[in-house]
Amino acid sequence: MSGDLFLLGPQRPNPNLGEALERIPGTGPIVTITAGWRLDEGEIDALHAVVGPDAVHLPLYQWFEECMETMPETRRRYKQRQRELRRVKELYRIRLHRALEAVRALHERADQDNELVEKQLEWALADVRRIDRQFVDHSKSLFAAYTDVSRPWELPEVAARRKESAEKLSSARAILIAGGHVAVLRNRMLFFGVHQQLFQAWLQKTAVVAWGAGAMVLTDPIVLFYDDPPDGPSHPEILDSGLALVQDTVVLPDAEKRLRLRDRMRVRLLAGRFRPHQCVAMENGAFLEMKDGGWVQRGERGTASVLEPTGEVVPLEPIA
Amino acid sequence: MKLLDLVESLRASPAATDKLLKAFVDANTFPLVEGDTATFFFWDGEPTKGVNLMHWVFGLETRQPFTRILGTDAFYLSLELPHRARVEYKFELLRGGRRRWIRDPRNDLQAFDPFGSNSVCPMPGYEEPNWIHPAENCRRGRIESFTLKSAEWGDEREVTMYLPNEYKPHKRYPLLLCHDGRDYRRFANMVDVLDALIHRREVRPLVVAFVDGVDRNREYGANPRQTVFLVDELLPAVRARYGVTKDPAETGVMGASFGAVSSLFAHWQRPDVFGKLLLQSGSFVFTDVGHHGRSELFDPVVEFVNALRNDTGKLEGRTHLSCGVFESLIQFNRALLPLLRERGMDVRYSEAQDGHNWIAWRDRLRDGLTWLYPGHLWMWYD
Numbered sequence: 001m002s003g004d005l006f007l008l009g010p011q012r013p014n015p016n017l018g019e020a021l022e023r024i025p026g027t028g029p030i031v032t033i034t035a036g037w038r039l040d041e042g043e044i045d046a047l048h049a050v051v052g053p054d055a056v057h058l059p060l061y062q063w064f065e066e067c068m069e070t071m072p073e074t075r076r077r078y079k080q081r082q083r084e085l086r087r088v089k090e091l092y093r094i095r096l097h098r099a100l101e102a103v104r105a106l107h108e109r110a111d112q113d114n115e116l117v118e119k120q121l122e123w124a125l126a127d128v129r130r131i132d133r134q135f136v137d138h139s140k141s142l143f144a145a146y147t148d149v150s151r152p153w154e155l156p157e158v159a160a161r162r163k164e165s166a167e168k169l170s171s172a173r174a175i176l177i178a179g180g181h182v183a184v185l186r187n188r189m190l191f192f193g194v195h196q197q198l199f200q201a202w203l204q205k206t207a208v209v210a211w212g213a214g215a216m217v218l219t220d221p222i223v224l225f226y227d228d229p230p231d232g233p234s235h236p237e238i239l240d241s242g243l244a245l246v247q248d249t250v251v252l253p254d255a256e257k258r259l260r261l262r263d264r265m266r267v268r269l270l271a272g273r274f275r276p277h278q279c280v281a282m283e284n285g286a287f288l289e290m291k292d293g294g295w296v297q298r299g300e301r302g303t304a305s306v307l308e309p310t311g312e313v314v315p316l317e318p319i320a
Numbered sequence: 321m322k323l324l325d326l327v328e329s330l331r332a333s334p335a336a337t338d339k340l341l342k343a344f345v346d347a348n349t350f351p352l353v354e355g356d357t358a359t360f361f362f363w364d365g366e367p368t369k370g371v372n373l374m375h376w377v378f379g380l381e382t383r384q385p386f387t388r389i390l391g392t393d394a395f396y397l398s399l400e401l402p403h404r405a406r407v408e409y410k411f412e413l414l415r416g417g418r419r420r421w422i423r424d425p426r427n428d429l430q431a432f433d434p435f436g437s438n439s440v441c442p443m444p445g446y447e448e449p450n451w452i453h454p455a456e457n458c459r460r461g462r463i464e465s466f467t468l469k470s471a472e473w474g475d476e477r478e479v480t481m482y483l484p485n486e487y488k489p490h491k492r493y494p495l496l497l498c499h500d501g502r503d504y505r506r507f508a509n510m511v512d513v514l515d516a517l518i519h520r521r522e523v524r525p526l527v528v529a530f531v532d533g534v535d536r537n538r539e540y541g542a543n544p545r546q547t548v549f550l551v552d553e554l555l556p557a558v559r560a561r562y563g564v565t566k567d568p569a570e571t572g573v574m575g576a577s578f579g580a581v582s583s584l585f586a587h588w589q590r591p592d593v594f595g596k597l598l599l600q601s602g603s604f605v606f607t608d609v610g611h612h613g614r615s616e617l618f619d620p621v622v623e624f625v626n627a628l629r630n631d632t633g634k635l636e637g638r639t640h641l642s643c644g645v646f647e648s649l650i651q652f653n654r655a656l657l658p659l660l661r662e663r664g665m666d667v668r669y670s671e672a673q674d675g676h677n678w679i680a681w682r683d684r685l686r687d688g689l690t691w692l693y694p695g696h697l698w699m700w701y702d
Contacts, residue, residue, distance in 0.1 A: 230690040
């Protein structure tokens, strides 16, 4: 038995965090993680005003900056690994874009020889999935290969902060993970081993509420997406593995703005590519609760939708 | 009614000329655009000797005569234009022995510049960018200004600062110096564009210092004194007053036309100061032999670009270079591209089916700013 798990849509322009908090019973500290805000991590007044006097901040971004300043060798190795990971990402993109190009070309022929093309399309999509999987595996092995920085929370210089986060999280009634820069948020949580502590706390019935990038880091893998960047149309790509508190779901915050949801071919490709994961679009006002391994929509209709492999975008019906 | 039908009707019913023409102009919007052909049309009921189309499309005759519809004072001119073209134009009327330039009286679409305004003919493939106006919920930046006493120019210059919405004085933001700052704000919507692109996280929050010249063409035309002004006066003054970076890699300079020349010239003279250049329709005229054939204002420019072409020294930094294909400068900009790359600059280049005007420069701002100061678009999820 674990704690409640709520995923919210972006908190702008109309926040609904308060509604989620109302569903969390009891008293006790509510820990806020805002490392995704980077330099603005400490600007928590508005957030804590909603949370109330129980709010306790976990300043992971600041801690990380302090560690990097005082641990030059760790910093050097950490940056070296990050550089290699970025290189792996560049190489992944080369393969991915070519494979996606093949999928797109086959889609364009789908009307001509439907059955023949469908078979090829299935294989082409399997190629894309394989490339995604290999990228995640490659990243994981590279991450682990840097043994001296693969478990930084065990380093003596980090131990005090690790202890502090353990104390805060283990006594928390709820843990809130805000949006922002998804890679920064993920990496700061991993650096201090907060992912393990979060998981432990959740198993011991601490509620977890997350939105935007905060919701994304709980999934596995983390999928980045923006269909119309300045350089022209693009395709979703995997950032890396996530914390896997949320299984079988790809979270897509602000999907209306970031994705061409009316383009059935793109929706179909996205949903099919990450199957059996369910791709869930979350707009401002979305309020999902995990119940019996599935999502219950507590927000208004139209704020959360599922992208189907057929290319349809189907709203999650609010619970009565 | 189509133009050909009008001509036929006029031929068949000369007595109804005014009525037919009035019905025609009332029933259409002008210029008439069909496929890749734009037809310009003039008739105001007054006796007119002739009409010319005045435009700034390099490669076409600047003054294109209209054809008179026989027996009328109505005129037309059809031009085939590229699909995504956007053309600014005026009509030249020949009346009473005089020539007079006017905007197309039947076209409400106008573009403004420091000299007034022109009529605009957008072809079907041209789309006004959706990022030139900030979204309703956009958090806007703010504008403030200070007066800089310039020892180099011996006068005082107004510096207008754009500070992004999130601006906090204790932080260190990327900085961009902008030549012709007033015109970029007025005619290229640059403040709105900055707000919109920063809000969309396509561009990092940055501070922009807008400045203007007094004797603009002489100051911007590869003038070492302007470099001194930018580097030794403006930059320290901005850094002393605002939370901006001292890192050259995050410090940029930009401009259009002679403003682009001034930007590149400053970087060439002082390569350790600016790490980012945004060069729009730069007047990078050079010669292989003989005189450049332009006004004497170009003398120092040509001298600079020729020297740059002969110089083998390394130039670093990230640059966005752009030019309109309807500009006489297009070949010079195309020639500059490999040169800058060979010298070591990381250059992105874009062309538009447009001319030497502020809307074209506005429309390229997204390309330039996202290349120079990319935001966390892919990574940021509120």
